Amino acid sequence: MTPDRQTTLQNLRRLLPSSLFAGLVGGGLLVVLPTYVHTWFWGGIVCYNHGLFDTIGTFQGLVLGILSLLLTGMLPVALQRESGMKRDFAVLAGGIAGCVAILVNYLHSQITSIFGHGYAPELSDILAAIIFPFANHALPLLAIGLAMAALAALGAFVISFIRERAAGPNEGAATSRLLLCSTAAIILVIVVLPPLAAHAMLDVGMIDVNPRTALMTTLVSAERTAPDAIVLTVREGPPATIFDHRKPFSVMMNGVDVSDASACTASGFAATVDPPGGLSAAKGSEAAWTGTGVLNNGTPVDVVVMAHGVDGSDLIVMNLGV
Structure with a gap:
């Protein structure tokens, strides 16, 4: 085995655990933020003005989904202590994390739809719910999946680029983690601020309500x-x-x-x-x-x-x- 190939395999083995972990975290964010957060924060007031609040909630969910995927891609690269990682390996790590996150989100949506019928499904029902969409809508699902994985890879690229341009390894690691925390903080603000503003505007009569x-x-x-x-x-x-x-x-x-x-x-x-x-x-x-x-x-x-x-x-x- 050539030294280059051996180095490549070592890098992949080192990146795989953090990529899988980041994918699970990202999948959890994709499940919780656009779905349950909308129910928790908007469910009590959406009936007051469906047109306005549904539009805001949909846009909020889209932004949260994009930021979650970027964060998913950033995470495996930011977790690496070594600063000499090549950019292509970083992008690959982000792409793997994005694919895992997409898979988690897809499995959750399909399994939830099956168990939402009010009866205990058989194993064949669960497998059919997971497999049939791929068979019937392979190209659209593939296109959506690739686009989402590309967003995660973009997040990894940004972190890798920052690390390469940093003055030293410690500064690069600190800057990348600062960006990671800033992205998480932005997600939190986007989750909380629009519903709080909507509640406040409702209380003072600034929003038309039937x-x-x-x-x-x-x-x-x-x-x-x-x-x-x-x-x-x-x-x-x-x-x-x-x-x-x-x-x-x-x-x-x-x-x-x-x-x-x-x-x-x-x-x-x-x-x-x-x-x-x-x-x-x-x-x-x-x-x-x-x-x-x-x-x-x-x-x-x-x-x-x-x-x-x-x-x-x-x-x-x-x-x-x-």
């Missing part, structure tokens, strides 16, 4: 704290700008309007309301109805709660026997 659609996110709970007492609590709700704060929640019990103390008095309903103004239109508000009118004598009290939007829309948010 009030009736937003009212659908309201969650009111009813609890019987005593045989003659019912407490209503607003557990979840849309941004404060959606509610018509001039009106409390409308509350009907057994078909009688008992929204506040005045309504109880006018209807002759035998109960007191605390606070007298009723259930305020705000998340976390609470009101209690106490008296023989809500007494549990074996027949549940029918409780209906209606929310009022700032545009005049009304929506029943609870209809329950308590």
